[in-house]
Amino acid sequence: MDAELVREIAQPLSGDANDFGKLLELIGDARFVLLGEATHGSHEFYSERAAITRRLIAEKDFSILAIEADWPDSSRVHRYVRGATVDANADKALSGFRRFPTWMWRNTVVVEFVEWLRDFNKSIEPKRAPVGFYGMDLYSLHASIEAVLKYLDKVDPDSAKRARLRYSCFDHFSRNPQEYGYATTAGAIESCEDAVVEQLVELQQKAAEFLRRDGEVAAEELFFAEQNARLVKDSERYYRAMFRGRASSWNLRDRHMVETIENLVAHLDGGRQPKAIVWAHNSHLGDARATEMSHYGEMNVGQLIRERFGDEAVLIGFSTYHGTVTAATDWGAPAERKNVRPALRGSYEDLFHETGLSRFWIDLRGA
Structure with a gap:
């Protein structure tokens, strides 16, 4: 591939409403669209990604937006865009994102998009599923524990007591889970693995009972509680794996992200399979098999989604x-x-720069 060929097949972007028409044609009936970013802090990536997402939601009935963020923080935004919150505006709904780097999600583009999404959900016909806003990362060990306990306090106080006892395994440490991971890896303490698995299993075993008693209206609350319990289980493993090497912890994290997406699709499948948009860094959403990541034994969301869903x-x-x-x-x-810094000589970015085109998109599958 050379600069002349890129110029021939590139689709220039002018900033108008029709920029991504041909991209949506390429997406077609795909059920999963993964939208990356080269940095966690450049306005243009966020702005273009939001523009594509708006069209996917409005024109192609996508109803799941899963982002590289923690489940509890995103749940607050989810409630806001569904009109089920006391938060006065998007900025307030996003205020739960306190973990560094806060600007990753608390920025003007995301605020504007969240307000748009809330307005969109208000305007849809009753037969159409509203769009949800979900986190798929696993850093929120303690916040997810608190969410599980809050749910159980409400629906089953006896189960809440057992959950507190199991989760008390983490009480010997500060709010920094890395200290727990280091201590278990060093052999200073026993891990909490059995306790968090037991808690997830009990919650799943009681799911049918809760649904019979509380009705389908409570199904989403139960799903959110289960997802938090899954997150605690996976987060506990992740923080232990951090001290065993990058590939081990990276793979755990990206598998959790994919499982979260699959759980959402299964939960929301009401006969018409829901479609999902994913926002995360390029390193998560590209196919690891095409990069040096695979040489180090690393996989990622893009690879796993493509392996499982192919052309979808x-x-x-x-x-x-x-x-x-x-x-x-x-x-x-x-x-x-x-x-x-300017791109490395010989990189794709360097090649694209040689075209003289300032903004464009290109279909690399046919290049």
């Missing part, structure tokens, strides 16, 4: 030759605007 999945990445990014010098440090 479309993977879309974003990149740039240079620009700016909101980032921090150290983990937990204040946000700064930093320059993105």
Whole structure:
């Protein structure tokens, strides 16, 4: 592939409403559209991704948006876009995103999109499923524990007591789960694995009882509680795996993301299979088999979704030759605007830069 060929097949982007018409034609009847980003802090990636997402929702009936964020924080936004919250606006609904880097989801593009999504859900016909906003990451160990306990306190106080006893296994540590992971890996303490698995199993075993008693109206609350319990189980494994090597923890994390997407699809399947949009970094959503990740034994969401769903999945990445990014010098440090270095010689970004086209999209499958 050379710059001349890219110019011939590139689809220029002008910023108008028709920019992505041909992209939607390419997506066709796909049920999974994965929309990446090259950084967690560049406005253009977020803006274009939101524009594509609006059209997928409005024109192709996508009803699931799963993002690279924690389930409990995203659940608050989910309630807001469904009109089931006391939050006054999108900014307030997003205020639960406190984990670094906060600008990843608490930014102007996401605020505007969340307001649009709430308005969209208000305007749809009753027969159409409203769109949900969900987190698929697994960092929220303690927040998810609190969510499980809150649910059980409401529906089954005796089960809540047993859950507190099981989850008390983590009480010897601060709110930093990495301390737990290090201590278990070093052999200083026994892991909490059995306790968190037992809790998930009990919740699943009681699901039918809760539904019979509380009715289908309570099905979503139960699903959210189960998902939090699954997250606790996977998060516990993840923090232990952190100290065994990158590939082990990375694969656990991306498997959890895919399982979350599959759980959502199964939960919301009412005869007409729901369709899902995924927002995450390119490193999660590209196909790992086409990158050096596979050489290190790493897999990712893009690979797993493509393996399981084939042509029903479309993977879309974003990149740039240079620009700016909101980032921090150290983990937990204040946000700064930093320059993105020009792309490496011989990279795809370098090739695209040689075309002289400032903004475009290209179908690499046929290139």
